[in-house]
Amino acid sequence: MDIKNYSYTGLNGSLANRLSAQRAQMSDLTQQEISQLKAPTYKGIENRSLTLAFQAKIAQNESYQSTITTINTRLSVLGNSLDAMSTVSQDLSGVLGTNGYQLTSSGQTSEQIVAKNALETYISTLNTDVDGQFVFAGKASDVSPVVDLTTMLEGNGVQAGYKTVAAQRLQADLGSNGLGRLDLTSSGSNVTLAEDGSHVFGMKLTGVTSTLSNVTTTGPSGTPASLSIDVTGQPTAGEAMDIELTLPDGTTTKVTLTAGTEADTANGTFAIGATTDETAANIQAALQAQLETTAETDLTAASAEAAANDFFDTAGGAAPMRVDGPPYDTATGLVAGTEADTVMWYRGTNDAETPRADAHAEVEDGLTVNYGVRANEGAFTTQIKQLAVLSTIDVSGGTDTDQALFASVVERTKGPLEATTGSDSLQSVAAEIAGAQSTAKSANTRMTVANNTYQAAVDGALGIDETEVAVKMTRLQTQIEASYKASSILYKLTLTNYL
Secondary structure: OHHHHHHHHHHHHHHHHHHHHHHHHHHHHHHHHHHOEOOOOHHHOOOHHHHHHHHHHHHHHHHHHHHHHHHHHHHHHHHHHHHHHHHHHHHHHHHOOOOOOOEOOOOOEHHHHHHHHHHHHHHHHHOOEEOOEEOOEOOOOOOOOEOOHHHHHHOEOOEEOHHHHHHHHHHHHHOOOOOOOEEEEEEOOEEEEEEOOOOOOOOEEEEEEEOOOOEEEEEEEOOOOEEEEEEOOOOOOOOEEEEEEEOOOOOEEEEEEEEEOOOEHHHOEEEOOOOHHHHHHHHHHHHHHHHHHHHHHHHHHHHHHHHHHHHHOOHHHOOOEEEOOOOOOOOOOEEEOOOOOEOOOEOOOOOOOOHHHHOEEEEEOOEEEEOOOEOOOHHHHHHHHHHHHHHHOOOOOOOHHHHHHHHHHHHHHHHHHHOOOOOOOHHHHHHHHHHHHHHHHHHHHHHHHHHHHHHHHHHHHHEOOHHHHHHHHHHHHHHHHHHHHHHHHHHHOOHHHHO
């Protein structure tokens, strides 16, 4: 009897325990179906250390991708800005020299008006900002890097702009006699042409070639250089002499003197005189006329270019330079401009560090892209200088000299405006920015692929297989129903029925 009662009680308890376990399993499966997770905590996950590592990597990559999205906007703006500036320069260079010399009612040629508009476009573009951050200002991204057009060219009160710096430079290059800092004298049958001192201004004597018979040339030589022309007899008509001169912007020009039966000083022809002294005097007169014309044209154009170099070349922390004067026509050196007396046209970061490093971002583990840009880099100042020279040179007189001056300016500015490609050019900067953008995009692609792989592994570790869970729940439900049925039968048994 005791054995029978024990067996009944043990059997009843076993069913109860099984039913309780089945209920717990059903509850767990139901929770999995609702949460889509295998377990409510990582404790119940296999390979939980690897899963946590994958989740951390996904979060890190998403942070990098967020950075890439942010800088991609800036990189796109930079790229578009560089393309726009390149187009402006190339469009202008394409029309330079095609219309000849035609003044408008403003006293400027149409090309000069276009150049001024182009310069204003450059200034506006270089002052582009993205969400209040100026992209051409280096690290100083809270400051618009370039002053407005009027201040740049005209100055601001006692602060001299480019036009003032250029006017003072022209005085220094022309000299008090208008011969480009050259002294021209004659004595008897000798003519002497000499530089007026050792300095950077004016025209420098660099060479001479002559087919003039009975005329001896000595030099140019010495410091400062001088050239001696000795007439020992009469040359023959048609024979000529070329004197080569180096101009302030580093270019060269030459004046040509040709012997003739009649004088035409405007064209460099001197008359063969009755005596050697007379011929020498005629050579001097023709040479003076040629030097004056060269000073008013090629030298003036070169002086404007040199002044643009002085004023705009400030990269690496350099100060704008200007003539140390007054007086300016006898000046012998340059002096650094200060904020008290000279417009600082560029106001962004200006030190000896590479501009690209001014802005940088880590876009992947161990991978940083640099994308800083400064408006006073050579790629931009090369263009700005030509636009400033072209738009401000005074050719309003309508004379042959004005026309020759304009042609000389066009000759100097056209090439640099076309040269938007090559090293230290708009294209080179654009290529570096495009390279940074490409690097960031490639990193973004790699991280997207990696994250998909990581996420699949995480989902496999944490997530459920809904079909598998459904099958288990169905099977378990059948088992529970069977357990309930068995329990019900047992609970209905009595000791008498059992016996």
